[in-house]
Amino acid sequence: MYVKPRKSLGQNFLSDNYYVEQIVDALQVGSEDTFVEIGPGRGAITSWLLDRARRVIAVELDQRLCEVLRDTYSDQPQLEVVQQDFLKFRFDSLQDAEVRVMGNIPYHITSAIMFRLFEEAAAPAGPKIRDLTILMQREVAQRITADPGTKSYGVLSVFSRLHSQPEIILQVPASAFTPRPKVDSSVMQFRFHQQPLHDLADLKLFRRIVRVSFNQRRKTLRNSLRAVEEFRELVPRIKFDLTLRPEALSLDDFVRLYHEFEEADDERTY
Numbered sequence: 001m002y003v004k005p006r007k008s009l010g011q012n013f014l015s016d017n018y019y020v021e022q023i024v025d026a027l028q029v030g031s032e033d034t035f036v037e038i039g040p041g042r043g044a045i046t047s048w049l050l051d052r053a054r055r056v057i058a059v060e061l062d063q064r065l066c067e068v069l070r071d072t073y074s075d076q077p078q079l080e081v082v083q084q085d086f087l088k089f090r091f092d093s094l095q096d097a098e099v100r101v102m103g104n105i106p107y108h109i110t111s112a113i114m115f116r117l118f119e120e121a122a123a124p125a126g127p128k129i130r131d132l133t134i135l136m137q138r139e140v141a142q143r144i145t146a147d148p149g150t151k152s153y154g155v156l157s158v159f160s161r162l163h164s165q166p167e168i169i170l171q172v173p174a175s176a177f178t179p180r181p182k183v184d185s186s187v188m189q190f191r192f193h194q195q196p197l198h199d200l201a202d203l204k205l206f207r208r209i210v211r212v213s214f215n216q217r218r219k220t221l222r223n224s225l226r227a228v229e230e231f232r233e234l235v236p237r238i239k240f241d242l243t244l245r246p247e248a249l250s251l252d253d254f255v256r257l258y259h260e261f262e263e264a265d266d267e268r269t270y
């Protein structure tokens, strides 16, 4: 059945089997693995996963493609097709002790998917999430893996390292997809820390500090942090070199800055 690709759903299908095989090889699929696949489309990757893994839960938003998948793989009981927006998928509905998540995803929801998985991997309920392997625009992958002090380093680099060990495992050219997208891609793997690396009682506050720090990357931390109401009063009490610019700070530095804010907030007299 021909399914006309929908641009609004980021439907650029992998059509070069060489790269599909490379991606699946890089995943090092174990015969006991359960995969949650995001946006399986017509099953370009799914069929390879089905040959190697114990179980595949394929979460696809497009009803037409769900029908194609159900038809094509009707003789494969280890495949479960779920018609849903992946961002609403409930991991705690799964009985598996551990799952792996992967997908050639629609690129416009790359950050939303990453943040969703960061939350899920840290959540006490539901299965353990071992890793997330996704294709993304090459520039985004470069930002995630950028080191402090570089132009690409930013919010995504800090958050990814807080929750995982991020690594670019493969490059995929635009020519491997149909229709051909305007950008080249990278396959990025996030191996989630099974224990938090840092003791952050208030993760929301940490995230807010990082985001606000990078609001205006050319400004010093003092200027960016002072610009928002909630931090203005605390800034003078922070024992940290606030003349630095945000890209100079490693994850550990941001954690130290966070603890300073926590302390300053505790000392605040009401």
Ligand code: SAM
Pocket: 009, 010, 011, 012, 013, 014, 015, 038, 039, 040, 041, 042, 043, 044, 045, 059, 060, 061, 062, 065, 084, 085, 086, 087, 103, 104, 105, 106, 109
């Ligand atoms: N995996 C297939 C492949 O590699 O050929 C398809 C990849 S295509 C880039 C992205 C897929 O994600 C499409 O099938 C699209 O319908 C699906 N999709 C788009 N938004 C989605 C969402 N919010 N939740 C689940 N699937 C989604």
